[in-house]
Amino acid sequence: xxxxxxxxxxxxxxxxxxxxxxxxxxxxxRILVARMQSRVGPPIIQPFLDVKKLLIKENIxxxxxxxxxFNLMPVIALSSSIVILLYLPLGGIEPLLEGHGxxxxxLYLFIFPTLALVLGGFSSGSPYANIGAGRExxxxxxxxxxxxxxxxxxxxLLSSVNIENIFSxxxxxxxxxxxxxxxxxFMGLLLLFLILLFVMPGELGLVPFDAPQAxxxxxxxxxxxxxxxxxxxxxxADAVKTIAVESLIIALFLPWGLSKLLGLSGEFGLLIDxxxxxxxxxxxxxxxxxxxxxxxxxxxxxxxIYVYWTHCLLIALxxxxxxxxxxxx
Amino acid sequence: MEWILRxxxxxxxxxxxxxxxxxxxxxxxxxxxxxxxxYKKGTEQTRYFFSGAPAPKGIKVSDxxxxxxxxxxxxxxxxxxxxxxxxxxxxxxFILTLTVILIILTLGDLL
Amino acid sequence: xxxxxxxxPALVIAIPLxxxxxxxxxxxxxxxxxxxxxxxxxxxxEFFVSILSFKVLGSGSYVYTLGATIPSLTxxxxxxxxxxxxxxxxxxxxSFIALSITLIAAIYSWxxxxxxxxxxxxxxxxxxxxxGMMGMSLTGDFFTLFVFLEVVSVSSAALIAFFRKGESFExxxxxxxxxxxxxxxxxxxxxxxYGHYGLLNMAAIANGVRQHYSFxxxxxxxxxxxxxLLKSGSVPIHMxxxxxxxxxxxxxxxxxxxxxxxxxxxxxxxxxSIFGLVISPILGWMVVFLGLLSILVGVSMALLQxxxxxxxxxxxxxxxxxxxxGVGVGLATMPExxxxxxxxxxxxxxxxxxxxxxxxxxxxxxxxxFYITKKRNIDELGGLAHNSPSLSVLFITGxxxxxxxxxFNGFASKxxxxxxxxxxxxxxAILAVLGSVLMLAVFVKVFACIFLGDPYEGVIKKxxxxxxxxxxxxVFFILFLGLFPQVAIDTFVTPAAKALVYPNLYIREVI
Numbered sequence: 001x002x003x004x005x006x007x008x009x010x011x012x013x014x015x016x017x018x019x020x021x022x023x024x025x026x027x028x029x030r031i032l033v034a035r036m037q038s039r040v041g042p043p044i045i046q047p048f049l050d051v052k053k054l055l056i057k058e059n060i061x062x063x064x065x066x067x068x069x070f071n072l073m074p075v076i077a078l079s080s081s082i083v084i085l086l087y088l089p090l091g092g093i094e095p096l097l098e099g100h101g102x103x104x105x106x107l108y109l110f111i112f113p114t115l116a117l118v119l120g121g122f123s124s125g126s127p128y129a130n131i132g133a134g135r136e137x138x139x140x141x142x143x144x145x146x147x148x149x150x151x152x153x154x155x156x157l158l159s160s161v162n163i164e165n166i167f168s169x170x171x172x173x174x175x176x177x178x179x180x181x182x183x184x185x186f187m188g189l190l191l192l193f194l195i196l197l198f199v200m201p202g203e204l205g206l207v208p209f210d211a212p213q214a215x216x217x218x219x220x221x222x223x224x225x226x227x228x229x230x231x232x233x234x235x236x237a238d239a240v241k242t243i244a245v246e247s248l249i250i251a252l253f254l255p256w257g258l259s260k261l262l263g264l265s266g267e268f269g270l271l272i273d274x275x276x277x278x279x280x281x282x283x284x285x286x287x288x289x290x291x292x293x294x295x296x297x298x299x300x301x302x303x304x305i306y307v308y309w310t311h312c313l314l315i316a317l318x319x320x321x322x323x324x325x326x327x328x329x
Numbered sequence: 330m331e332w333i334l335r336x337x338x339x340x341x342x343x344x345x346x347x348x349x350x351x352x353x354x355x356x357x358x359x360x361x362x363x364x365x366x367x368y369k370k371g372t373e374q375t376r377y378f379f380s381g382a383p384a385p386k387g388i389k390v391s392d393x394x395x396x397x398x399x400x401x402x403x404x405x406x407x408x409x410x411x412x413x414x415x416x417x418x419x420x421x422x423f424i425l426t427l428t429v430i431l432i433i434l435t436l437g438d439l440l
Numbered sequence: 441x442x443x444x445x446x447x448x449p450a451l452v453i454a455i456p457l458x459x460x461x462x463x464x465x466x467x468x469x470x471x472x473x474x475x476x477x478x479x480x481x482x483x484x485x486e487f488f489v490s491i492l493s494f495k496v497l498g499s500g501s502y503v504y505t506l507g508a509t510i511p512s513l514t515x516x517x518x519x520x521x522x523x524x525x526x527x528x529x530x531x532x533x534x535s536f537i538a539l540s541i542t543l544i545a546a547i548y549s550w551x552x553x554x555x556x557x558x559x560x561x562x563x564x565x566x567x568x569x570x571x572g573m574m575g576m577s578l579t580g581d582f583f584t585l586f587v588f589l590e591v592v593s594v595s596s597a598a599l600i601a602f603f604r605k606g607e608s609f610e611x612x613x614x615x616x617x618x619x620x621x622x623x624x625x626x627x628x629x630x631x632x633x634y635g636h637y638g639l640l641n642m643a644a645i646a647n648g649v650r651q652h653y654s655f656x657x658x659x660x661x662x663x664x665x666x667x668x669l670l671k672s673g674s675v676p677i678h679m680x681x682x683x684x685x686x687x688x689x690x691x692x693x694x695x696x697x698x699x700x701x702x703x704x705x706x707x708x709x710x711x712x713s714i715f716g717l718v719i720s721p722i723l724g725w726m727v728v729f730l731g732l733l734s735i736l737v738g739v740s741m742a743l744l745q746x747x748x749x750x751x752x753x754x755x756x757x758x759x760x761x762x763x764x765x766g767v768g769v770g771l772a773t774m775p776e777x778x779x780x781x782x783x784x785x786x787x788x789x790x791x792x793x794x795x796x797x798x799x800x801x802x803x804x805x806x807x808x809x810f811y812i813t814k815k816r817n818i819d820e821l822g823g824l825a826h827n828s829p830s831l832s833v834l835f836i837t838g839x840x841x842x843x844x845x846x847x848f849n850g851f852a853s854k855x856x857x858x859x860x861x862x863x864x865x866x867x868x869a870i871l872a873v874l875g876s877v878l879m880l881a882v883f884v885k886v887f888a889c890i891f892l893g894d895p896y897e898g899v900i901k902k903x904x905x906x907x908x909x910x911x912x913x914x915v916f917f918i919l920f921l922g923l924f925p926q927v928a929i930d931t932f933v934t935p936a937a938k939a940l941v942y943p944n945l946y947i948r949e950v951i
Contacts, residue, residue, distance in 0.1 A: 008348065008349075008352060011349055011352050011353065011356075012352070012353075012356050015353060015356055054364075055363050055364040055365065056364075056365060057365060058365055058367065058368040058369070059364060059365060059366065059367075059368055060368045060369075060374050060375060061368065061375065062375050062376070062377050063371075063375045063376060063377075064377070064823075064893075064894050064895065066823075066825045066826060066832075066891070066892055068829060069825065069832075069892070074361075075354060075357050075358060075361065076354075078357045078360075079350060079353045079354045079356075079357045080350075082353045082356075082357075083346070083349050083350055083353055086349055097342075097345055097349065099333070099340060099342075100333065100340070100341070100342035100345040100346070101340070101341060101342065101345070101346065102339035102340060102341065103339075104339060104855055104858060104859065105341060105346075105846055105855075107873075108844070108845055108846055108851065109846065111843075111845055111877075111880065112845075115880070115884070118884060119884070119887075119888075119892075122390070122884075122887075122888040122892045122893075123825075123892050124377065125377055125892075125893065125894065126377035126378060126379070126384075127377070127379060127384045127385065127388065128377075128378065128379070129377075130388075130390060130393065130888075131393070133393070133888070134390075134393025134394065134396075134885075135393075135396065137393070137394075137881050137884055137885070138393075138394060138396050138397050138881075140877070140881070141397070141877055141878060141881050144873070144874065144877040145870070145874050145877075148869075148870045148873040148874060149866075149870050152862055152866045152869050152870050152873075153866060155338070155862065156862055156863075156866040159338070159862075159863060165338060165339060165340065166338045166339075167336075167338045167339030167340075167859055168339060168340065224377075224378055225377060225378065228364055228365055228368070229361050229363075229364025229365065229366075232364060233357065233360070233361060236360075300396075301396035302396040302397075302399050302400045304396075305396065305397060305400045305401075306400060309400075320866065324866075330924070330927055331926040331927060331930060332924075332926065333926060334852055334855070334856075334925045334926045334929070335926070336783050336787075336855060336856050336859040336860060337779045337780050337783050337859065337860060337863075338780075338859045338860075338862075338863070339855070339859045341846070341851075341852065341855055341925075343846065343847040343852070343922055343923045343924075343925065344923060346846055346847050347847055347923065350847075389819050389889070390822070390885070390888050390889045390892075390893060391746055391818055391819055391885060391889050393885060393888070394743060394881075394885065397743070398743075398744075404740070405740070405744065408737070408740060408741065409744075411679075412679050412682075412741065414679075414683060416613075416614050416617050416618070416680075419614075419618060419677065419679050419680050420617070420618070420621055422676050422677050422679070423618075423621060423622075423666065423670055423677050425676075426666055426669070426670075426676055426677055427625065427662065427663065427666040430662045430665055430666050430726065431658075431659065431662040431663075433722060433726060434658050434661060434662045434665075434719075434720075434722065434723060435655070435658055435662075436722075437719075437720035437721075437722035437723065438655070438658055438720060440720070
């Protein structure tokens with residue numbers, strides 16, 4: 001009972017940490033993109049200033065919008081992104097709500113921010129928002145398939161070893177899949193990791209998969225009619241969701257901590273683990289978000305489906321087959 | 330009372346999710362309350378943005394999945410051809426299914 | 441009181457049957473008295489089904505012989521004679537679910553069909569349909585099964601044509617042809633079994649099958665499976681279901697979904713309890729394959745539809761696919777159903793409950809939308825969230841529940857199914873997750889079309905309070921099952937799954 005109370009007290013703390021770290025990494029991302037495009041770029045604390053600016057602006061609700069849905073959706077988007085963080089292992093410690101939810105729950109909780117964005121878009125009463133929201137659902141349908149293949153392949157691989165509760169995230173992060181396979185499975189796991197790096201920009205709405213929020217085509221798309229504190233909440237939701245997606249990728253594929261390697265323990269080991277986790281987040285942000293964003297252009301929406309359901313699915317299935325061959329041997 | 334649903338390989342506690350959602354939604358409303366509540370109603374600002382023009386007619390919300398249908402065109406042509414609405418074809422499907430089940434079960438017994 | 445609990449199975453079938461024939465008399469008197477009579481008889485039947493369920497959950501299966509001196513006198517001369525109703529945990533669960541949703545549909549239809557003609561006949565046939573469904577779910581005898589299946593088919597066909605337009609007659613005609621073909625093949629299969637064993641009682645035939653299995657029994661089994669798959673509407677013989685649903689009144693569609701699930705239950709009863717000890721795993725894998733196909737085809741076709749009732753018909757087919765997936769995995773591992781397979785079986789049975797609740801809620805909302813706007817095509821609607829925000833809240837709950845999003849009830853059963861079937865083949869879990877995601881996409885489009893957008897320009901009536909109350913009742917059960925799934929599983933689902941998995945117990949009750 002005390003344990004429960006303690007967990008409830010820690011939830012706002014994790015929320016705050018998630019928001020701060022998310023905005024910080026957003027700032028790093030922006031300045032790196034700018035430098036790679038030969039610009040100077042904003043200061044690293046720019047996202048914090050952005051949120052502050054947005055909170056000062058007026059919160060305009062369009063005439064024909066369904067008011068209660070319009071105002072509720074940003075709240076749902078940010079809350080669900082934060083709640084996902086409570087189920088993921090951050091910085092080498094166990095998930096806060098360990099024992100109460102597993103990886104399939106996290107997979108389904110990722111529906112909520114997207115759904116909130118889509119319903120918010122549809123309730124804006126703007127034609128741009130309608131198109132953007134439709135594209136967002138199609139993109140969401142498309143990337144869920146390779147994501148499901150990767151997650152279930154990892155769990156299936158773990159089921160060949162006799163452990164209890166293989167869907168639990170603390171079990172998954174304490175058994176890195178690379179150690180359980182031979183050479184064929186290693187290739188398969190590399191392919192699956194590559195697919196997750198493709199799914200990440202899709203989930204976060206970054207180029208090349210940002211058709212729903214295409215600034216040049218549909219004037220901001222889903223968020224065209226949002227402003228003020230509602231838009232600030234969506235901005236924060238985006239930042240927290242980045243951290244959530246990257247933590248999931250780290251938990252599945254890169255779960256090692258440095259403290260065991262260096263033989264440290266206690267608070268100092270925890271600090272080293274947290275710093276290593278932040279470094280891993282940085283690497284993933286750079287590869288999945290910054291680098292791809294400056295390198296390629298945007299896909300059209302039917303190309304998005306093509307990429308996810310043909311290329312990514314085939315690669316993911318090859319990965320699954322290679323892992324399966326390894327398990328059978 | 331048992332709160333946690335346990336399957337063979339995982340667990341799920343809906344009450345903890347509900348409690349955490351309530352707490353976090355409260356926190357988010359707190360953040361939201363720092364923002365500006367008022368806005369000028371009934372002015373040009375509250376019309377939807379379409380560069381001043383009225384919204385185009387003829388685009389229905391039910392068409393939002395056209396990208397998906399364009400991509401899966403061959404699949405949907407085949408699927409629509411199957412669902413004709415003629416009862417005779419439904420009966421043919423039934424006989425076909427029956428035959429296939431009979432063959433499969435007989436083979437299953439022999440092997 | 442002892443008298444009532446002792447004769448509960450027979451009363452559950454007899455009360456709606458009797459009430460169905462007395463309803464036309466009340467119809468001549470007054471409308472409200474007739475409606476009250478219908479609802480009262482259904483409440484009484486519900487009372488008896490609850491007594492029966494408590495008794496079965498408490499003290500094991502209950503066998504009732506119609507017309508014997510004491511109810512458990514099944515075999516006075518060494519083999520079973522008379523009509524025997526064998527009620528174990530699975531039977532009780534299915535009859536309780538079917539009857540509860542029928543009661544909700546009956547209260548809903550009070551206001552829904554108020555302005556149409558021939559209401560007395562509607563209610564009379566409705567009660568007949570209920571009696572048939574109860575008979576189908578409680579029976580332990582093949583010929584009684586055939587009779588009640590015919591009762592269900594004929595009353596449904598008559599009720600589908602309730603609106604008496606050209607399309608309604610066409611839909612009813614299609615339904616009648618398809619059910620007639622299905623029941624004929626079922627009769628053929630019963631004839632084969634009777635010819636082989638000389639008995640019609642399910643437990644007695646199960647006893648014979650486990651001793652003298654031959655090719656004749658394989659033929660009978662395949663005919664049974666095909667006929668019952670036809671009645672429950674699984675791919676590839678699902679098309680009639682959507683055409684029939686398109687024209688039927690909404691309360692009837694809800695009861696038809698319950699009767700498809702009762703047919704699916706009968707398939708499981710035949711496959712598990714009668715043939716469970718002798719079949720090869722290939723039957724189970726075939727059911728799994730057809731289940732996956734149902735999920736994918738149902739969801740793909742639902743994405744295309746613009747007619748709300750057709751769309752819900754395709755979603756119902758997809759949800760039946762999930763049940764077949766879960767229970768099929770359990771069937772494939774008979775007779776030694778271990779940890780993962782047992783959980784898959786329990787997930788499938790829990791999904792039966794969730795399917796009825798979720799699709800029922802969405803159908804009732806669709807009916808309310810038709811009631812207030814008289815339109816069926818989602819292109820012609822729009823912006824209803826401005827007029828009735830409570831309907832949009834209910835619809836969002838229905839969408840989230842049917843897609844299996846936490847913390848609603850769909851997630852609990854789908855979690856059990858995913859986390860058990862992945863063990864046998866990861867592709868099953870992957871395609872099931874895809875089906876669930878696509879289902880969400882289907883309903884988000886419907887929600888955006890109907891409820892969001894510019895305010896609705898036509899004339900809108902208010903949704904009557906009795907209809908709203910029924911929808912809130914369903915939402916209450918959705919939330920309850922979503923927040924306390926393990927309680928429901930321990931109380932009803934695990935005994936039901938155990939009743940299916942041990943056919944020897946089923947046989948021993950009667951013989």
